[in-house]
Amino acid sequence: MKLLFRSVQIVDKRSVHHAQIKDLLIENGTITAIGEKLEAGKAKVFEVEGLHASPGWLDMRTGLRDPGREQDENLSSLKEIAARGGFTGLTLMPNSQPAVDSKGTLTYLLREGQTGPVEFFPTATVTKGAEGKDFTEMIDLHQAGAVAFTDGVNPLHNSDILLKSLQYLRPLDALLINRPEEQYLSLYGQMHEGITSTLLGLKGIPSLAEEMMIIRDLKLLEYALEGTDSADLGGPVLHFAMLSTQKSVALIREAKKKGLPVSCDVAAHQFAYEDDALLGFDTNLKVNPPFRSRADRLALQKGLSDGTIDAVVSDHAPHAPQNKETEFDHAEFGITALETAFSVALMHSGASLDTLITSLTHAPRRILRLPEVSISEGAAANLTFFSPGKKWVFAQSRSLSQNSPFLNQELKGAVNGICNRGELIWF
Template identity: 40%
Template sequence: MKLLIKSATIVDKQSDYHLKQADILIQDGIIKKIGNAIEVEADKEINIKGLHVSQGWLDTSVSFGEPGYEERETIENGLRTAAFSGFTDVVLNAQSKPTIDNSSTIYSVKAKAQGNAVNLLPTGTLTVASKGVDLAELYDMGNAGAVSFGDYKKPVSNPNLLKIALQYAQNFGGLVQSFPLEKRIAGKGIVNEHHNSTLLGLKGIPNLAEDLQIARDLYLLEYTGGKLHIPTISTEKSVALIKEAKKKGLDITCSVAIHNLVLTDDLLSEFDTRAKVMPPLRTKKDTKALIKALKDGVIDFVTSDHDPIDIENKKVEFDNANYGSIGLESAFGALQTIFSTEETVAILTRDKERFKAEISTLAEQKLAKLSFFLPEEKYTFEKSDILSISQNSIFLGQQLKGKAIGIFNNNQLIISEEF
């Protein structure tokens, strides 16, 4: 395939063409030429006013339901949604039935994604069936293609189990994930413990439930060594703990969900179950600390934490609703409400090697792995913007800025039909 992209602004700090407008010629998946006024016969030409192009984006936490919960999302449609949302690589959570806890299930989900424009990077469970009792087949899953190991939204309650996992995974360079929640502190809480939870009569989860678990995990990491990733932190104290751990030289990374950056627990006033997420929406003080930490590099990744939930488990009483929100479609537009385009792209493309995603800068003779977006468009996020099978978006009705319109990856072009 020969593709010619006309007059695109390149956003890539690693490229000599950063913030410059240029034509890009791609042939057989390789960038053949970058320059002005390239004239050549091509199979496809893209010429879109205001088009921006960057390295392909990575999302470190997505759930697709399949196998077992196809009514929420299939791998095929999930990857399609990711492509139109600008992501070339997604890390798939082990949230399915059966759970992804052995090499066979790793091979299975990879096979379902084979030949797709988006690279699917599977996470295997840390424990058998995510029950938190026995370690899963980490080594075998790693050989099959798992890029990390963690029980999605389930904390490792047994500290000795996490200790053993960190020690064992060092034998093959495995990345262990530990969800930051001390269940005995959280109790029956379902939202952030603050004045809003009191006003609304909803049981609260204190920041301490997250902070205490992270402090424990970092202490274990310091003792064992190894590689640890803490997904979706949400509190000011968590930032301070991880910052101190990095100063000590511990091999620790963490992420934050986009909704925990942009939204607060003030959104709960309408008892809308789309705002029921885990970790819960916190306060403005926490979001400010998280934004600063992301800019400073204390937080390594931002994730959509895309989690489709079927209507039967979402449109019910608040206490009974499942946690989770879809987020791929709104990710770029939501981030741009708090960061510049240059900052947003840098955040979405950094530290890819942590999850074994291939890095490719915009330069001649390099692999063409691109995200396409229009950064200036302002709009209200509506149901018509949703591509997922499930409709449970926490960003419905929110004002966003900028739209992703597709990708080029694996020698395949996926771009919105309106262009």
């Protein structure tokens, strides 16, 4: 397969061609030439006004429903919507049924991710069934291909388990991911605790629930790393998933200044809404962590722009209609987000395009210790093609679930296609 892309603006801070408009020639899955007015020969030519190319996007937080809840999303539909969202790689959370706590389930996901341009990078649970009680065989799971360890949607609330996990994973140079939430403070919570939750009569989830967990985890990390030379560490040791509050951003910023090996991410939709958006009781806006105050949203924007927040994630969480089309306090948390994550972050994060693309490409790969991907001659063609200035209407989701607040909205920033492992999907 020989492909020629004309007049493409390259967005890749690690490429010597960054911010330049070049032709890209791809042959049999390899970038063979980058230049101007390249000869087409027998290549299939693509020429789109305003076309950009970056290393393939990697989502660091994709909700997994297969096996166990394939009616919500199966692996085939997951690949399709990932491609439409511009992602060539997905970091799968382990909360399937059964959970990814054994080599059997892990091998199933790795095998299913071997074909097509969308790769799977499954995580494995820290505890059996992600129940927070007994450890899994983390060494075996690491050697079998788990890219990180996390209980996914379930916070590691047991301090001893979190501490021992940090100590256990450090010799493996493996990453621990935790979603910071003190579950007893957030118990029965439906939305951000504030004026709006009081007006609506809904139990609130206080910012303190997130911030206390971050403070605890940072203290445990310091304790676990006493006497350790940071130069001996291959990358971040502890990753905080889905920050949502102003104080959380400040805590991570301070931890990084102290030299602690931490990283963090934010869900793209957190930039788009504040808690007063729930005045209409739209269950598609029920997410966890919840949409919070304006000050929190602005702090997230600043945190991404100044590098405190490393990655932007989709937090794709598909649910069958009966779990969303019900009373607000009975509805599940989460939205389908892979198809819209880039557009939503581009429109609402306030970050530069370079910063946003880095948060979707180099940062996730650095955090997860995955091989680097860059746009250079001789490199494998792992690419996302997109038009940041193009407007489009999200009229139909290809997900098996439809719980998105962005349906039928006009968005900015369209994905044109992806190329990876010698295959091209073009829209």
